[in-house]
Amino acid sequence: AGFGWLSVTLLFGGVLLAYYIVPVGSLFLSVPPTEVLGRMNSPIIVDAAKTSVLSASISTLIATVFGLPLAYWLARADGAAQTAVLGIVVLPLVLPPVVGGIVLLTVFGSSSPLGEAAIAAGFPLTRSLAGVILAQTFVASPFLVVTAKVAFERVAQTLEYASRSLGKSRWHTARRVTIPLAVPGIVAGVTLTFARAIGEFGATMMLAYYPRTMPVQIWVSFIELGLENAYPVAILLVGIAGVTLLVIN
Amino acid sequence: AGFGWLSVTLLFGGVLLAYYIVPVGSLFLSVPPTEVLGRMNSPIIVDAAKTSVLSASISTLIATVFGLPLAYWLARADGAAQTAVLGIVVLPLVLPPVVGGIVLLTVFGSSSPLGEAAIAAGFPLTRSLAGVILAQTFVASPFLVVTAKVAFERVAQTLEYASRSLGKSRWHTARRVTIPLAVPGIVAGVTLTFARAIGEFGATMMLAYYPRTMPVQIWVSFIELGLENAYPVAILLVGIAGVTLLVIN
Amino acid sequence: MTLNLSDLSKTYGQFKFGPFDLRVEDGVLAVLGPSGSGKTTLLSLIAGITEPDSGSICLNGRELVGHPLENRDVGMVFQEGALFPHMTARENIAYAATTAARVDGLAATLEIEDILNRSPPVLSGGEYQRVALARTLATDPAVLLLDEPLSSLDTPIRRRLRDELHSLFESLDIPILYVTHDQRTATALGDRIAIVRDGMLEQVGDSSTVVEQPATEFVARFTGNENLFEGSVIEHSEQGVTVRVGDVELQTATSNIGQSDITVCIHPSRVEIKPSRAPDDEQIINTITGTVTRWLNEGSEYQIEMATSWGSPALTASVHPPVFERLTIDTGTELQIMIPPSSIHLMPNRG
């Protein structure tokens, strides 16, 4: 019976694991490494990488600054208000990214009042770096809130009570007790958020087809030049995903 | 000091919450409901909805059948093997979906040996329902594994030991104790997986631009006919996301 | 210094705490009660972790309700210690202390000099609680609250730390509330004992008073007074009232009882037993006959259950091993049971 249980897991689970890992390995086998390295210097790739890293960094920063207080509140609150707020935070996670793009366009699109005003001010919110950041923040920031919430929950509230009963303020307690203990989880959340932001495709396609981020560039290369021309950027993004996995664990 | 803490959370968190909820509300205000309902009968929309629901259902079924044993193993195992396997499961989650599409194409694409053989057999793996399912399964099934793993972890292993020490087999224990107690979490995982599958865009665009799923249809409508023509499908998908949130909580 | 709780109440879902009135002066008040009786709620309200629905908490005339945790001057030792796991023992104490000398002084008092550089997760249970206590004392609190700090320790270490706490508490001139569910710890450490039940104060008084003169059956059972029998007062005299339990008349040393229907309460450690045919027939008063139905060896004492003419429940006596061995007791042994008048406590019968 014990054997039967393990066999099923090995068989079924093994198929799924193979389905995850074989295609990724296959990508690396599809192109000779030297060829890929040679193509990395192409100005199109460099531009896309710059746009992606810059926009994802800003989106992650915004998510962290605005998300951490919310994550802390979600970790310590309970009741109906907490459930409702958590529902709102999870909404962008269950919403398809293209739909995220559509709803953002209804507010920030070039024909919306806000979008028109922004264009008039010389700071367009679509087809611009700002558009990329708006899309990435919408899709990626909930990851920060949800992950940091779990990190804060793992810091026993008793430790905060202990600190405060020793005469220390909430801020002092946060700085010396809560945040230091939550840091590993917060770092994991920041990393996940960055990974999600840099991989964002659906909403970005809607809001900012230009300037091209790496995922958009992959799409364009694939459509215009064929599969093999999408490999270099894809390999870059697989590398980033690999680093993300290492940081999370 | 207590006031200061709450104000910051309300201010910063409130901005983020507004950023999530206002655009979604704005979508519903952008179009009169009667107009949307009228356009829902369009054969293009009905076809896209059929394709999406069918493919997402099959993907979710595959994820459940292959993912549950793996989730259970991940919940009960520990050590380096468990960490490594969990890393592989999380890989598709941190990999940008477009990149997921690229790596799947290296294995299933029309110029790959497997893809060629499939086309020869009259069962193409790209630009087909099979392609949609391959893309959705890759991107969505890790959600099932990760969520079900948490659900199984919450069933104390002591309960399984208790059942077995009462002379019941592993299978009997799974059927009568573990699965009934894990069911709420498994249902949440299945729902999340379905939501992720039905919203899949990046990998689907790569593997199966046809037959069009709802997210692809949104993109096509937006590009070819303008933003307002993407609203009906977007509203459908917001509805599905709303139902998903209700089931999860 | 004085801590004064008045009309304090707090409702959590099904559980209602209070209304609760209590005055705590310098010295140790042991708060004793079963789990879920509201002991920890009481400490949380005083410390400011929870705000009451109503009522007042006054420390030396200063109202604490409404003031945040950090401004109350109340020291608390949490049940599991709550040391900061990312700091060493020394850093934990220094977090609260104003000078390094204070840290060293407390380390010397609590005999933890050798482990100051260790991290909390590697400390033993006893060391952990010593560090937690040092950290709390470092702020020189005006009130000290302790929430079962010994409950997770093994017996020999628990006894040793308990004895040390006893000495330490004597050196502190502040009100100390010590929460425990263990009656031995409560009587050993508490100058006074407060018995809590279902969120209400059941009895408060000197330790010996609470154990020897429980106000209610609940307190009696919780302090180990297992022998409870219903009876009635038949005579008031100068030495005390005489009561009848079953067919036996018992002379007591109690005089202040108004009711006629009473419950007789006799602590097992105050029941004296002798061989059945003892030669000295002088002490006829308060003597009945019993047959041993069961005995249990508890290591340092034996619990002997005897069937008497009083029927159910059986009468229990606890005796030390030398007494037990001298009487060669086993199931079925007939014994003479003598209950000294001063060992009988009378409670109004709530029946």
Place this chain on the structure above:
Amino acid sequence: MTLNLSDLSKTYGQFKFGPFDLRVEDGVLAVLGPSGSGKTTLLSLIAGITEPDSGSICLNGRELVGHPLENRDVGMVFQEGALFPHMTARENIAYAATTAARVDGLAATLEIEDILNRSPPVLSGGEYQRVALARTLATDPAVLLLDEPLSSLDTPIRRRLRDELHSLFESLDIPILYVTHDQRTATALGDRIAIVRDGMLEQVGDSSTVVEQPATEFVARFTGNENLFEGSVIEHSEQGVTVRVGDVELQTATSNIGQSDITVCIHPSRVEIKPSRAPDDEQIINTITGTVTRWLNEGSEYQIEMATSWGSPALTASVHPPVFERLTIDTGTELQIMIPPSSIHLMPNRG
């Protein structure tokens, strides 16, 4: 029936269990030890939750090692009860029982008929453990393992359930291993006691033997034998050896001691105390003088620490309240301390 463990060992990271040899016959073996000593590991190995690195577990001649949990015929009551939370109390018992009549029979034995339709989360601590026990007994196991089932209960309920377990165990003709960290529970329930320390068996024997004749200082401290003094044998006679501790000669009833350097072990409940100038000078032997340095009221008994010519540690006597009151003891009181020869246990000095 017989359960035979031989050469059993298991290593988890830093913790090494065994090698462990133990033979358990019908009746109750209480397994006593501090937390982290390997008590639960022992049960896990027998039940089959953990497989040993090496060694054998034989139940009536059948090897259990290598057989899965469900085929071992070993019943286990888990520390927190482990009732299935999605089934009622009745469904939990019926899960294990073959007939409904068996469920009703067990419910009657354990007095849980009234709560059979309740869900585990709403049961009180005592009810929960009764249901857990009924469920385990429903399979009629060949061995019964219990992992501290009483540890989370309040004192009065714990005592009552303990007494009921005592009767229940007497009606079962199987080997029973009862794990506890509480020496009172161990002596009360165990026909025999096994003391476990750091994954090794420190001593095993009859309950009274382990308490009265601890083999090591560790066992002595864990069974409440706090009075340990170093001494030396000065004479062997027919009544037993005479030892010298400090400047006092003590007559003992022990004869079987080879060493000359020994540790004298006297249980506090076996120390007799009298007023300093008692008139009866007959019993000069084994009498020393002490001054009370501290006393603690534990409710049912008093612990009295006395400074003697033996220096540190102080000598502790535990006496019942009537004795304490009769002697009007307080700090500084001078007392005569009498130690009966039969109350002195000698251990080889490991120095």
